[in-house]
Amino acid sequence: MRTGLLLAALWLLLLFTMTDAQKLRKPDGGIRRMKRRRDGHGQAGVRLGRVKALRSRQAPRGPGVSVQSDLLVLGSYRDAPEMHSSYNVLPGKTGQCAYQGMTMFDQAVWSPGPCVTCLCTGGRVVCDRQACPITPCRLPLAPAAAGECCPVCPDSDPDLSLEFSGDSPAPRNRDDDRHHSVITTPTLTREEIQRIVWLEEEERMEEEERLKKKEEARRRKKEEKQRKIAEEEKRRRREEEEERRKKQEEEERRKKQEEEERRKKQEEELRRRKMEEEKRRKEENEAWEREKKLREEILREEEEEEVWLRGDVFQMLPKEEEPVEPDLFPAPIPRPPAVTEDDEVKVEEEDKEEVEKGGLPPGCELSDVTLTCDNAKLTYFPPLFMPQLKSLSLEGNDISGIPAEAFNGIPNLEWINLKKNKLTSASVDQKAFRSLKMLKRLYLDGNLLEVVPANLPASLQELKINENRLQRIHGNSLQGLASLVILELEGNLLSEANVDPEAFTPLGHLCYLRLGRNHFRSIPQGLPASLLELYLENNLIEEIPAGVFNGSQNLNVLSLRHNRLEETRIAPLAWIHHRNLESMDLSYNRLYLVPSYLPKSLVHLVLVGNRIERIPGFVLAHLEPGLEYLYLSYNKLDGEAIEPESFFGAYHSMLELCLDHNQLQAVPSGINEMTNLHFLRLNDNRIRSVPEEGICDPERTGDSTLVAVRLENNLIDPLKLSPSAFSCVRSSSSVVLKPQKRK
Missing domain, CATH: 1.20.5 (Single alpha-helices involved in coiled-coils or other helix-helix interfaces)
Structure with a gap:
């Protein structure tokens, strides 16, 4: 009978399942996906607590049953170990399930065996097996009867058996059974299983979200x-x-x-x-x-007196024309007045139009074969066609470049003056001067050249590049200029470090070389043997080593004014054996004595503006034929500076002697023995008297040679002078005694 009742309940459950299938779907038409959480042993199952919670809402309460919170606890099984239910998940098709050869629709519920309930959901089969509690019995457990899930305790009391099996709605109250209450556990329904699955899915999703x-x-x-x-x-x-x-x-x-x-x-x-x-x-x-x-x-x-002309080659300059100490940079180059760009363009266009018509540029004058355009404000090299032209002067303009074809129309030029323009090395074409086969003189002073222009004609005899910015003379800078006689490179940035020793070798006929106002500290090397005059004023030369002039035995004039020479830095063999060196200017150096070992052929010696304190004895004795001009003005000669033998060797050769602007206290001895003396300067000293035999020798016979004597600005009392003190002077008016200093 129990079996029939169970089958009837299962059939009703299937009907309810099909009726309520739509209630279990989500709003979007899909079935909520359900998952089971695995227990501590790794199997999917429903916790017994939830089963008890659900059972607690349906199970009838009888004797011995206590309810705590939502859990159903049997008083007689409180200390018994808990049994867990489990689900066995079987694979199936999507939406349907296959179970033991049968096809189950989605949400179908069935019971394949006692105490087992299965559900088809989402293509999977979920089964729940009821767990039987461990029941303490006085006798061994009897197997479960037909239709029952759990074994029962064999007992002689039929009421107790009935109570345990669940047939009676309520157990009987007996004093000896108050500690052994029994309650039956019905099989889970489909709704309970679904609810459990959904709760587990929500918890899992909450756990995943957390x-x-x-x-x-x-x-x-x-x-x-x-x-x-x-x-x-x-x-x-x-x-x-x-x-x-x-x-x-x-x-x-x-x-x-x-x-x-x-x-x-x-x-x-x-x-x-x-x-x-x-x-x-x-x-x-x-x-x-x-x-x-x-x-x-x-x-x-002395209007009626004969004018006497001095014979020194240096032609001493007035003091206001004396150059200053050398600077580290050349003198600034004067520049023409600035004009605006529009004015330059306008003037240039007008000038070009005028020249193209066959006329001369504005400001130019033509005289025979000479064209002069000095200070004509030209900004370009004028295009000229004058084959007969011999001389061209463009000094003082603003010409900044020379093109290659500049001289094509004037090929017979012999002299070109381009001083004080704005020419640079980059703006002068390398082929500009190549066509001038007859050019002899080229003046490029006062420009901005950094190197010597290339391809200068071989006919050139005179080249002047003073006051530029020359920074280098290469070994081939002067190549091909064998006819060059005069070369001037003053006021540039040249020194022994940037002038190649072989630079002057090609100049086989060079006679005149000017290198003043540069940065030389020593005499340049490689000077040509043909050199006659060398000018190195306003440099930084400190030493004259031996043999520096051995290659220039024809040298006749040497000027070393405004340098840093000391007598101890001049080697004894520097120039003593030169037979042609006649004129030497050592003014404005750092000499304390008249240098020894002077060239034997020396005739002119200029020592103005040094610190000379003494003239050693016999310092001029080796000179042949003898010194003629000696200038010692503006030094520090005092009363003991001149010895009786200081002028030995020059008594018969001396023509001019200048000892002015010193500190002499008396007329130096030896002057009266100079038989050919023409000009004597002793002014601006501290001389107090002139002995009767100090200047003129009374025993000398013949015509006197002394023309002029200067003694002004001393401490002399003219009234105390002897009438015969100047008897050898040609004219008494040539003796200057006034004014004198106060004592």
């Missing part, structure tokens, strides 16, 4: 930490960069400040030197003006 949030929080925390680290690193780098930039700016500011201070010091030093030089010039100019006035007065008194 884990996802936790993982997201952990990820955000990690990203925030990394962001903070990156920001900290970026801030640190920015601070380091800012600190490095500040240090660099501070260093640059410090360097600029030091450079500014150094520049100010240099400007102050230059200003001080300029002021001192201006003061010195002013004093010299005043002295020279006074001397000039006195000289004019003497000349007026």
